[in-house]
Amino acid sequence: xxxxxQHPSTLSVQExxxxxxxxxxxxxxxxxxxxxxxxLGKRPQLIIDIRSNVGEKKxxxxxxxLNKTAKHFSLHITETQPEDSAVYFCAASMDSSASKxxxxxxxxxxxxx
Amino acid sequence: NAGVTQxxxxxxxxxxxxxxxxxxxxxxxxxxxxxxxxxGMGLRLIHYSVGAGITDQGEVPNGxxxxxxxxxxxxxxxxxxxxxxxSVYFCASSYSLRSKLRGNTEAFFGQGTRLTVV
Numbered sequence: 413x414x415x416x417x418q419h420p421s422t423l424s425v426q427e428x429x430x431x432x433x434x435x436x437x438x439x440x441x442x443x444x445x446x447x448x449x450x451x452l453g454k455r456p457q458l459i460i461d462i463r464s465n466v467g468e469k470k471x472x473x474x475x476x477x478l479n480k481t482a483k484h485f486s487l488h489i490t491e492t493q494p495e496d497s498a499v500y501f502c503a504a505s506m507d508s509s510a511s512k513x514x515x516x517x518x519x520x521x522x523x524x525x
Numbered sequence: 526n527a528g529v530t531q532x533x534x535x536x537x538x539x540x541x542x543x544x545x546x547x548x549x550x551x552x553x554x555x556x557x558x559x560x561x562x563x564x565g566m567g568l569r570l571i572h573y574s575v576g577a578g579i580t581d582q583g584e585v586p587n588g589x590x591x592x593x594x595x596x597x598x599x600x601x602x603x604x605x606x607x608x609x610x611x612s613v614y615f616c617a618s619s620y621s622l623r624s625k626l627r628g629n630t631e632a633f634f635g636q637g638t639r640l641t642v643v
Contacts (some may be wrong), residue, residue, distance in 0.1 A: 421565070437570070444630065455634040456568065493614040501567055511556045511575045511620070512583065513632060515537065 414439040418516030426524050431492055433519045435502035436484040442504040442512050445478060445485050446513065450499045459500075460487070489521075497523045527578040531635035532615050538606040538642045546601040546638050548616030556620045558583070558632070559591065561612040568615065574599055600603050606642045614638045 415438040425431045439443075443464035448456040462469045462476045462485065469476050473492075478485040489496055502516040530549045550557065558573040560583075570583030574593040588610060590602040599618075603610060619632040 418567070429583045446632070455636050461631070510543070512570065512573050513558070513617075514570060514584065515560075515568040517565060522580075 414442055414504055414506060416502060416514050416515040416516040418502050418519060420519060421517065422520045422522070424522045424524060425492055427492055427494060429492055431489045431496070431521055433487045433500055433521070435485060435486070435516050436482075437504040438481075438483070439504070439506060440483065441506045441522060444505040445476070445502065446503050446505075447487050448501045448503065448515075450501065450518075451454075452498075456501060492521075492523050494523050494525065497521060529616055529633050531614075531638050533638060534636065535635065537639070538603075538640065540606060540608060540642060542606050543602070543604050544606065545558050545617075546603075546640070547615055548599045548601070548635060549597050550599075550618040550633070551597065551630040552618060553596065554618035554620055554633075555596070556632075557593065557616065557618045558598070559589070559601045560614060560615045560617065560636075561585065561610075563612050571601065571614075585602050608642045610640065611642045612640060614640060 418435045430437050446461035449459045450456040460474050464480050473490045475488045492497050499518045501518050503513045505513045529550045555576050559571040560568040562568050569585045571589050572591040574580045578624050582590050615637050616635040617632040
């Protein structure tokens with residue numbers, strides 16, 4: 413089955429700097445890659461997603477890139493703000509309707525003032 | 526619109542006890558899933574369902590049973606609780622014809638159930 417690895421497990425950046433989180437997946441059949449943000453004590457919420465027919469997607473300060481050949485994808489957050497502090501999860505699914513989503517182990521992002 | 530509702534929010538069980546975690550969604554979603562979240566291990570898929578009457582195993586199914594008799598409900602049963610099942614459990618739902626037409630396959634999560642087995 414699919415296996416998703418995520419690095420780093422913790423990340424601390426100065427406010428205003430950029431943060432990058434990287435993930436790799438094992439099954440080349442995966443074609444949908446969502447990213448979730450989880451604030452302390454709350455439920456995970458989707459922040460951005462990308463499909464295998466697209467190499468990059470942006471939404472304001474957040475961007476995701478996908479390299480299908482290398483089977484890795486990354487989350488980029490620019491101009492980080494205190495409210496970006498949270499745990500971020502990457503995930504992969506083998507069908508575009510996302511019936512079965514496999515998550516990475518998470519990255520705890522801390523923004524230093 | 527309530528979204529995905531899980532009950533209870535907190536539960537303490539003794540080893541060997543059984544219980545059912547409830548999950549209901551009102552978004553007419555076809556897909557529903559159960560995850561457990563443990564420190565440093567992310568969200569691990571327990572069981573999932575692509576429609577009423579259809580269920581399948583995820584990454585960590587042992588010790589858990591599910592059924593999907595209606596589109597709205599997807600209960601998770603622990604037949605004989607063990608301390609290793611102490612975790613936070615999340616239910617999620619996604620995908621409907623409307624969301625498909627919009628190109629939206631976002632999975633919506635419930636607020637979670639914190640389960641402690643002593």
